[in-house]
Amino acid sequence: MQKAMLGSAFSHRQPMRFRATVHGPRVHTLQPPHKKLTQLSDISPVCRHGGNAQWHCAAHGAAFTNMEITLMNICSIMRPAAFRLALFLGVCFALPAAAATQSPQAASPMAATYVEMRDYLPTWQQQDAWVSTIYSLKRNFDDICGDTFCSGEYTNIEALKYRCSVNTSTGIIGECVWVFAASLEEVDADSGKILVRPRIWQCASPLAPSTRAEDLAAAFVNNTQPMEVVLPHTNMTLHESLTDCLH
Helix, strand or coil: HHHHHHHHHCCCCCCCCCEEEEEEEEEEEEEEEEEEEEEHHHHHEEEEEEEEEEEEECCCEEEEEHHHHHHHHHHHHHHHHHHHHHHHHHHHCCCCCHCCCCCCCCCCCCCCEHHHHHHHHCCHHHHHHHHHHHHHHHHHHHHHCCCCHHHHCCCEEEHHHHHHHEEEECCEEEEEEEEEEEEEEEEECCCCCCCEEEEEEEECCCCCCEHHHHHHHHHHHHCCCCCHHHHCCCCCCCHHHHHHCCC
């Protein structure tokens, strides 16, 4: 009666994974992991020894050897742990792959950033000295323009702005450019209109490679004729460089 009830209970259960259990040296069963069978009469309807080292299991209608029972038991125990390990390894490999698909700019935190010279200089004294240098350059140009650069086709050349870019990571100057503007105006005799021919120059300074911002600023500081200052690590001045640019 007890066997019939146990067999009926197993026949109405949903299919599930079974765990092989060893009771003593020769009793092997397949049982649900959550159900604990303690007596041989409890397990006999499930699996019975059929001789020749085989076990017949009514729940599956199959015969298993001692080795197969042992392997099923090991797999049943290790399957959850193996699944968790596979999931963990999958996440570990997926994260680097996702990072590799990011844009080069996002994956490169050391990308160069450039700012204007005044914004880079660290102290307010250096910043003020650089502003004074800009004004000194304009005054210096105005003083010499009439006898040099302003004696040609364009007689009203104006120095606009001298600006330098600096790499914020290294302090090395990217480029320095001095901008000039001028114009020619003529009266149209037939229409009475003023014909204007504007002209703009962008004169890049001949700086040595890897010139540092603070070195250039220090070279110009407190100098009333900054156009005549030899640029760091070169034998050139701004005056000499403008000769080729403005003509």
